Amino acid sequence: MSVLVVGASGAVGGLVVAGLLERGEQVRATSRDPRRLALPPHVGTFTADLDDPASFGPALEGVERVFLYADLHDPEALVAQLARAGVRHVVLLSSSAVTEPGAEEDYNGSRFLRVERAIDAAGLDRTFLRPGGFAGNAARWSWGVRADSAVPLPYPEAVQAPVHEADIADVAVLALTGDTLVGAAPVLTGPERLTLREQVATIGDVIGRPVTVVEQTEAESAALLGRHVPQVWVRQIITGWREAVGTTPTISDAYPRLTGRPARTFRTWVEDHAALFR
Ligand SMILES: NC(=O)c1ccc[n+]([C@@H]2O[C@H](COP(=O)([O-])OP(=O)(O)OC[C@H]3O[C@@H](n4cnc5c(N)ncnc54)[C@H](OP(=O)(O)O)[C@@H]3O)[C@@H](O)[C@H]2O)c1
Numbered sequence: 001m002s003v004l005v006v007g008a009s010g011a012v013g014g015l016v017v018a019g020l021l022e023r024g025e026q027v028r029a030t031s032r033d034p035r036r037l038a039l040p041p042h043v044g045t046f047t048a049d050l051d052d053p054a055s056f057g058p059a060l061e062g063v064e065r066v067f068l069y070a071d072l073h074d075p076e077a078l079v080a081q082l083a084r085a086g087v088r089h090v091v092l093l094s095s096s097a098v099t100e101p102g103a104e105e106d107y108n109g110s111r112f113l114r115v116e117r118a119i120d121a122a123g124l125d126r127t128f129l130r131p132g133g134f135a136g137n138a139a140r141w142s143w144g145v146r147a148d149s150a151v152p153l154p155y156p157e158a159v160q161a162p163v164h165e166a167d168i169a170d171v172a173v174l175a176l177t178g179d180t181l182v183g184a185a186p187v188l189t190g191p192e193r194l195t196l197r198e199q200v201a202t203i204g205d206v207i208g209r210p211v212t213v214v215e216q217t218e219a220e221s222a223a224l225l226g227r228h229v230p231q232v233w234v235r236q237i238i239t240g241w242r243e244a245v246g247t248t249p250t251i252s253d254a255y256p257r258l259t260g261r262p263a264r265t266f267r268t269w270v271e272d273h274a275a276l277f278r
Pocket residue numbers: 006007008009010011012013030031032033036048049050051069070071072093094095096131132133134136137165
């Protein structure tokens with residue numbers, strides 16, 4: 001039986017494919033445009049769109065477990081397609097937003113909850129990976145760092161515990177290669193709390209030149225973010241920063257508990273992606 005990785009072009013999905021191949025698993029991979037996938041020839045690649053469940057038909061042949069992104073409009077239809085095809089276990093890249101108070105009403109929390117609930121309602125075995133904010137969100141600062149050695153921010157004292165995408169992928173691979181995480185919903189965070197200002201300073205430290213924070217208003221931030229991020233996310237991002245000022249985000253012990261290794265630091269993430277900022 002094979003494992004199907006949906007979204008093999010993604011930051012997490014790509015590492016899930018690599019981790020499964022390292023373990024000698026039979027892997028299939030999808031993208032809406034598989035020409036973007038550079039995978040060994042023995043990995044079957046397929047065109048499939050989460051918003052067109054029927055497009056998964058060929059990719060699902062002989063597949064027992066699936067790694068899934070939650071970016072879809074009709075979770076019930078997609079999950080029904082997986083169940084019909086004989087998939088037994090779904091590992092969903094969800095979000096810690098589902099654990100926040102008011103998740104049902106929140107745009108972000110509710111879209112992940114809908115997918116989680118569709119999977120549960122179909123009676124499939126499941127593992128819900130619930131990461132907090134990704135370290136990779138700092139990639140949005142790369143243009144400012146490269147051009148001006150500066151990052152404009154409205155709330156530099158917002159506190160986060162950014163998680164490395166490789167940690168999420170490691171736990172996904174664990175879940176996809178056995179039954180120990182069936183029914184689990186680990187919240188994944190980084191190992192440390194850092195303000196945005198400290199994250200910016202870490203980038204400067206790694207690339208070997210100082211990077212400064214330029215304070216801006218919410219309106220200025222919204223205008224700047226809107227050039228790079230869909231409007232629906234601009235408010236979410238700014239509200240998230242505002243509400244994170246002076247907070248003490250919980251550090252999850254799930255990654256070290258499940259893998260026996262310390263979670264990767266934000267500094268490691270910057271080192272792994274330093275080319276973005278140079
Ligand atoms: N950023 C955060 O702080 C954060 C926190 C918690 C959860 N998350 C969630 O984590 C996910 C992002 O992970 P990432 O960084 O690995 O993403 P990414 O690098 O942006 O990749 C997204 C992947 O999803 C696939 N995808 C998107 N829509 C699809 C569709 N309609 N049909 C098929 N595949 C589709 C894409 O595949 P193709 O384009 O190749 O088809 C791509 O491989 C999102 O769901 C996000 O909401 C993010």
